[in-house]
Amino acid sequence: MSVFAKFENLIGRILVPIAEKIDKQPHLSAVKKGMVVLTPILLLGSMAYPLKALKNVFSDSVAVQEWFANNVYLIDLLIKFSLGFIAIYTVIAIAYFLSEGYKIYTVGAIALSLFAFLIMTTSVNTDGSLDVKFFDSKGLFTAIFISIACVEIYRFFTKHKLVIRMPEGVPDFVSSSFELITPTAFIAILFLTLRYFIADVTGGLLLPEIVMDVLAPVVGSLDNLFVVWFVIMLRLLFWFFGIHSAVLSPILSPIFVQYLSENIAAKQIAAELPHFVTGGTFSAFVNFTGSGVTLGLVIAMMIAKTQRYRKVGQVSLVPSLFGINEPVLFGAPIILNPILFIPFVLGGSLIGLFPLALMKYGFLAKPFFDPPYLPLFFEGYLTGFDWKTPFVQMIQIVASFCVYYPFFRIMDKQEMAREAQLKAEKEKKSVFSKKDEELLDELGLDF
Incomplete structure (x- = not known):
């Protein structure tokens, strides 16, 4: 057995089962789906600065300047009600997907989760107004933990029949509402007690402040280029063995959301942006033309000497321009191809990291x-x-071609040898068929 085959077997025994468990784990699955749902909200919040920049683009227009002077608060509202409430949307999304997976009353699960989140994150100012500073990305991880906890509590109450059951004939929405009474009372007592205990022990801190302090090393780790490089290589390693890199999104997506929110907040006050990596930079640079930056391989295949690879290259080109490289991943193939392991995992990770390093150091x-x-x-x-x-x-494109081409030439030569062998066998069969026809003619036989 070759070294690569042994390595493949080792990965198959270790990495694949872990990836399958992560993908099927209900809490992580709910987090992953919840983060995807937040994409339109993040997109709206991200559009705020480009919209404000229109004021400078149309600096000579009196009408535009007057509109901005009177109505710029509308753009500020867009920021406030998108990124400023991102933790609220996170509670709703995760509670929905987790309760849906458990087949329990989704509206009730969302209501309980929001109720608990508000208890643990809001405070009352001296003027009687509510302080909602943790509704933004600072409360994101608290939102994840609370929504999961509340859905699990609600599930426990329904599973063990610790709810008020209405007689048959009562409409479902009424019956479901009465079922919420006991878990709501329990959650209220539990989280009010927890809030009191945390404040008493810490001198008045709220749960999000503690969560952020505890998770600071993990959240802050992605501001390190070596950690980001490891994450990129891990994603490509998953892909190489046929596992979608989305299995890592429950871990990465919340951090990316927080980083983006903090960068946008810094941009609004003209401060230095703190983070060089977000979901957008991963999509635009790390996955440029697809995971592993594979456009160089597509170009190499388009100028291949073998017909098979030229066709794969032609089919893969247009999708690659939109960041879709499944045709080349499975068509070349890259997946489980020992020849392309080094350029895909190592080369692709370094090429994807290159723009992030330029951002890190201000270029x-x-x-x-x-x-x-x-x-x-x-x-x-x-x-x-x-x-x-x-x-x-x-x-990146030039580097991709330079990295992939030497390895692809090996594949192209192997394919040339295979095509030559097939052609020789075909010609050999053709010669034998011709001799058989001549022999039959000599014998006077006609088939």
Whole structure:
């Protein structure tokens, strides 16, 4: 057995089962789905700064300047009710998906989760107004934990029949409402007690402040280039063995959401942006033309000497321009192909890390916008509106070709040998068939 085959077997025994468990774990699945649902809200919040920039674009227009002077608060509201309430939307999304997976009353689960979140995160100011500063990204991880806890409590009460059951004939919505009475009372007592205990022990702190302090090393770790490089390689390693890299999204997505929110907040006050990595930079740069930055391989296949690879390259080109590289992942193939392991995992991770390193050290604008999937260069430019971005991504394309081409030549030569062998066998069969026909003619036989 070859070294690669042994390595493949080892990964199959260790990595694949872990990935399958993560993907099927109900809490992580709910978090992953919940973060995906937040995409439109994050997109709206990210659009605030480009909208404000229109004031400078139309600086000569009196009408535009007057509109901004009178109505800029509308853009500020867009920020406040999108990114400023992102923790609230997180509670709703995760409670919904987790309760739906458990087949329990989703509206009740959402209501209980929101109720508990409000207890643990809000406080009353001296003037009687509510302090909702933890409704934004600072309360994001608290929202995740509370929504999971509340759904599990509600599930426990329904599973063990610790709810008020109404007689048959009562409408379902009435019966479901009465079932919420006992879990609601329990959650109110539990979280009010927890809040009192936390405040008493910590001198008045709220749960989000403690959660952020505890998770600070984990959340802050992605501001390190070596940690980001490890994460990129891990994602590509999953892909190489046929496992979708989305299995890591329950861990990464909440951090990306928080980073984006903090960058946008810094942009609004003209402060230095604190983070170089967000979901947008992963999509636009790390996954540029697809995971592993595979456009260089597509170009190499389009100029291949074998017909098979030329066809795969032609089919893969247009999807690659939109960041979709499944045709080349499965068509080349890259997955489980020992020849392409080094350029895909190691080369692809370094090429994807390159723009992030430029952002880290100030050579490229840090991101404050997570654009939707857009064709070549547009998505990368929109993350930070930096004119240098297309040139950086051109370097990525050239580097991708240089990394993949030497390894692909090995594959192309192997395919040439295989095609030559098939052609020889076909010609050999053709010669034998011709001799058989001549022999039959000599014998006077006609079939």
